[in-house]
Amino acid sequence: MSKRVLLIIGGGIAAYKSLELIRRLKDAGVSVRVVMTDAAQRFVTPLAAGALVGERVFTDLFDQTQEFDVGHIRLARECDLIVVAPATADLMAKAAHGLANDLASAVLLATDKPVLMAPVMNPHMWANAATQRNFATLQAQGLRFIGPNEGEMAERGERGVGRMAEPEEIRDAALAALSDGPLKGKRALVTAGPTIEAIDPVRFISNRSSGKQGYAIAAALAELGAEVTLVSGPTNLPVPFGVKRIAIESAREMLEASEAALPLDVAVMVAAVADWRPTKEAPTKIKKGAAGVPAIALQENPDILATLSKLGKKRPKLVVGFAAETNDVEDNARAKIAKKGCDWIVANDVSGDVMGGAENQVLLITKDKTEAWPRMAKEAVARKLAAEIAKSLTAKARRK
Ligand code: CTP
Secondary structure, X not given: XXXXXXXXXXXXXXXXXXXXXXXXXXXXXXXXXXXXXXXXHHHOOHHHHHHHHOOOOEOXXXXXXXXXXXXXXXXXXXXXXXXXXXXXXXXXXXXXXXXXXXXXXXXXXXXXXXEEEEEOOOHHHHHOHHHHHHHHHHHHOOOEEOOOEEEEOOOOOOEEEEEOOOHHHHHHHHHHHHOOOOOOOOEEEEEEOEOEEEXXXXXXXXOOOOOHHHHXXXXXXXXXXXXXXXXXXXXXXXXXXXXXEEEOOOHHHHHHHHHHOOOOOEEEEOOEOOOEEEOOOOOOOOOOOOOOOOOOOEEEOOOHHXXXXXXXXXXXXXXXXXXXXXXXXXXXXXXXXXXXXXXXXXXXXXOOOOOOOOEEOEEEEOOOOEEEOOOEEHXXXXXXXXXXXXXXXXXXXXXX
């Protein structure tokens, strides 16, 4: 069956280029369905878009026949990819905030498919802090973007960043998003977030961890087609598209859920596992009082990374650990590869503001090389790591 794109046309002067985009997608063998916003219909007509796709164009959330026939939920699901072109500042804002008061925004809220946006707007609108916040929010949610490009604006004499990407560029990005991905058929495990170790029913010890980097890696692996299990301690993060999340609390539960995910092609252990747990969990709340300050005896938790690395025959083909270091980052990380038996370590210096922050700066350390990556968004670190993993796994498959 041919791949299906749902194209949402927003209201910008670049909407006329979306007609060209339809043609190019169809030439590439993709079937296209079109949703147009009210504003889009000021620039191009549903008749023109409908003639190109060879079927009606969807425009109205509250039109009884349209909703009855193919409602917004079906539009949101019966496709392999949603492309928003042009993605106006207004559509981006709606999507970032979960508004759903017209067909286009309702579809974006209801979908479980990947979304590619091609923004277009005046350079001042693009640079505005509100738009940039929405852009960051949508990126963190896993939406992909192509453009905006720099150049001449429709308004005479204006130049800057805000032009919509050209139809061929959008088509190429859409085809890349539609491709099955180099990790198709591969099974991946990601651990993320903290673990919490109970002292009594109301108290625990834990580690600082937002889970952001691990969740971004799970999302990036899924984007490349992997079947991803994310074993996660408590976080406030949404489950990335296409990822199976298993929520756990303690290190022992994390180990159990990780082993249950076997067999695996790759395991990426990003979790900040608590190294120790209280030897005994008090069955009732420990009261203040005569006994004074309680002494809490600790015992060591199982090391999940080391356990998976030393599994023998069942060992994942590639095991990647993380190292949070405050000093001698590379030496400590190399020592960790040797001690834990993993293949790679992604080492980050946590002496600054990395914990809980949006960016990360890491070293990728393998048995035979060390690469220093520039500081970048955690999502970008995740995509780069996922690409390295794909390279390694496909090279290993070829060697077989
Ligand atoms: N890790 C794990 N299970 C544990 C402890 C750590 O799977 N019980 C994993 C982490 O997910 C990470 C890597 O091991 O991928 C390194 O963890 P880190 O805390 O930096 O190192 P430690 O082994 O705890 O060593 P140290 O505290 O001496 O730095």
